[in-house]
Amino acid sequence: MHQPLKIGELTAKLPIIQGGMGVGISLSNLAGTVAARGGIGVISTAQIGFTEEEYDKNPLETNLKMIGEHIKRARKIAQGGILGVNIMVATKNYELYVKEAVKNGIDAIISGAGLPIELPSLVKGTKTKLIPIISSLKGARVLLKMWDRKENIAPDAILVEGPKAGGHLGFTLEEIKNYEEKAYQEEIKEIVSLAKEYGEKYQKDIPVVTAGGIQNKDEMKEYFSIGVSGIQVATKFVTTEECDAHIRYKEAYIDCKKEDIVIVKSPVGMPGRAIKNDFIERTFLGKIPIKRCHNCIKTCDPKETPYCITDALVNAARGKLKDALIFCGANAYLEDRIRTVDDVLADYFG
Structure with missing residues (x-):
C-alpha cells in the first residue's frame, strides 16, 4: 500500500x-x-x-x-x-x-x-x-x-x-x-x-x-x-x-519511436529532451531569425540565441509541429x- x-x-x-x-x-x-x-x-x-x-x-x-x-x-x-x-x-x-x-x-x-x-x-x-x-x-x-x-x-x-x-x-x-x-x-x-x-x-x-x-x-x-x-x-x-x-502534440508522442527522442541545446542554456522533427533539424543548420522578443528568459540574448524558445514551445502547444520544439521525457515513445x-x-x- x-x-x-x-x-x-x-x-x-x-x-x-x-x-x-x-x-x-x-x-x-x-x-x-x-x-x-x-x-x-x-x-x-x-x-x-x-x-x-x-x-x-x-x-x-x-x-x-x-x-x-x-x-x-x-x-x-x-x-x-x-x-x-x-x-x-x-x-x-x-x-x-x-x-x-x-x-x-x-x-x-x-x-x-x-x-x-x-x-x-x-x-x-x-x-x-x-x-x-x-x-x-x-x-x-x-x-x-x-x-x-x-x-x-x-x-x-x-x-x-x-x-x-x-x-x-x-x-x-x-x-x-x-x-x-x-x-x-x-x-x-x-x-x-x-x-x-x-x-x-x-x-x-x-x-x-x-x-x-x-x-x-x-x-x-x-x-x-x-x-x-x-x-x-x-x-x-x-x-x-x-x-x-493540442491533439497533434499528443499524437507526436504516440507516433514517435525511441530513436526520435534526442537531447537538444535550449536558449535557456541547459540541455533539453525533445522529439526530433523538422524544426530541430533546422536548428542544426544555423540560427532561426527571431521576429519579436517575448522577454521570457533572463539568460536569453535575442541577438545571440539560436531560436526563440517561446515561439517554438507556443507552436508546439498550438499543434504547429513543423515549427515547434516538442519537449518530452525519455519514455515518451512508450505512449x-x-x-x-x-x-x-x-x-x-x-
Missing part, C-alpha cells in the same frame, strides 16, 4: 505530483483533474497567457493575469484537491510570477531551471509551500545551506529530477550519456539523508519526491524503498484526454494511445 504524501499540513491522498509542463501543456484542466483525483496538480506558468489576444502586446501583464485565471479554473475542477504552479527560476520578472501565484492562493510553488535562492523571501508570511527542483546532491546542499543561512528556513519538500526527465535538464550531456540508475539512486538516498538532517533542525518532515522516467508501480515502489515519499510524473499525462495540449488521467494513475495505484 502507498502512503499519502504530506507536505506540511497539505496531504495528497496519492503520493504523486503531476509535472508542470510549459508552454501550455499543463494548465488548469490537467492540473485540476489530477488534484481532484487525489494527486497534486501543477500548472506551468511559462508564457501562460499565450492564448490571449493581448499577449503579443503585453506579454508580462497577460501572463500575470492568466496565472490567476488558471488557478481559479483549476480550483473549480479540483474539488478541494491540492494545486501547485511550476515557475522557472530563469523566468524574467520571476518575483512577480511568484507573488501573483501566492496572491491567488496557490498551495505550492515548484521551482527549478536554476536554483530558487530568492524564493523564500518572496513568500514570507504566507501558507504557500516551497518545493525546489534539484538534480544532484551538490545542488541540494548548496540550496539548503543558502536558505538556512539567508532566510532561516528549509523547503517543505524537495523534488529531484533525474536524467530521464523531459524538457530542461539539470545535467551536462556527458552526465546524461553516462547515466546509471543504481548510482543515481545512491545519490537520491544521500539527498533523503540531507533532507532528514534539515528536517530535524527545523522540526518538520521534508519529503523527497523523485521524477524522470518512472513508468509503473514496481518502479515507484523501488524509489519508495530507498526513502522517497512521492513521485512526479509528466510525460504520461500528455497523452490524456484531459491534458491541455501508444490517448488515455485518461484515471488510466495513468491506475498504472501506479491501480
Whole structure:
C-alpha cells in the first residue's frame, strides 16, 4: 500500500505530483483533474497567457493575469484537491510570477531551471509551500545551506529530477550519456539523508519526491524503498484526454519511436529532451531569425540565441509541429494511445 504524501499540513491522498509542463501543456484542466483525483496538480506558468489576444502586446501583464485565471479554473475542477504552479527560476520578472501565484492562493510553488535562492523571501508570511527542483546532491546542499543561512528556513519538500526527465535538464550531456540508475539512486538516498538532517533542525518532515522516467508501480515502489515519499510524473499525462495540449502534440508522442527522442541545446542554456522533427533539424543548420522578443528568459540574448524558445514551445502547444520544439521525457515513445488521467494513475495505484 502507498502512503499519502504530506507536505506540511497539505496531504495528497496519492503520493504523486503531476509535472508542470510549459508552454501550455499543463494548465488548469490537467492540473485540476489530477488534484481532484487525489494527486497534486501543477500548472506551468511559462508564457501562460499565450492564448490571449493581448499577449503579443503585453506579454508580462497577460501572463500575470492568466496565472490567476488558471488557478481559479483549476480550483473549480479540483474539488478541494491540492494545486501547485511550476515557475522557472530563469523566468524574467520571476518575483512577480511568484507573488501573483501566492496572491491567488496557490498551495505550492515548484521551482527549478536554476536554483530558487530568492524564493523564500518572496513568500514570507504566507501558507504557500516551497518545493525546489534539484538534480544532484551538490545542488541540494548548496540550496539548503543558502536558505538556512539567508532566510532561516528549509523547503517543505524537495523534488529531484533525474536524467530521464523531459524538457530542461539539470545535467551536462556527458552526465546524461553516462547515466546509471543504481548510482543515481545512491545519490537520491544521500539527498533523503540531507533532507532528514534539515528536517530535524527545523522540526518538520521534508519529503523527497523523485521524477524522470518512472513508468509503473514496481518502479515507484523501488524509489519508495530507498526513502522517497512521492513521485512526479509528466510525460504520461500528455497523452490524456484531459491534458491541455493540442491533439497533434499528443499524437507526436504516440507516433514517435525511441530513436526520435534526442537531447537538444535550449536558449535557456541547459540541455533539453525533445522529439526530433523538422524544426530541430533546422536548428542544426544555423540560427532561426527571431521576429519579436517575448522577454521570457533572463539568460536569453535575442541577438545571440539560436531560436526563440517561446515561439517554438507556443507552436508546439498550438499543434504547429513543423515549427515547434516538442519537449518530452525519455519514455515518451512508450505512449501508444490517448488515455485518461484515471488510466495513468491506475498504472501506479491501480
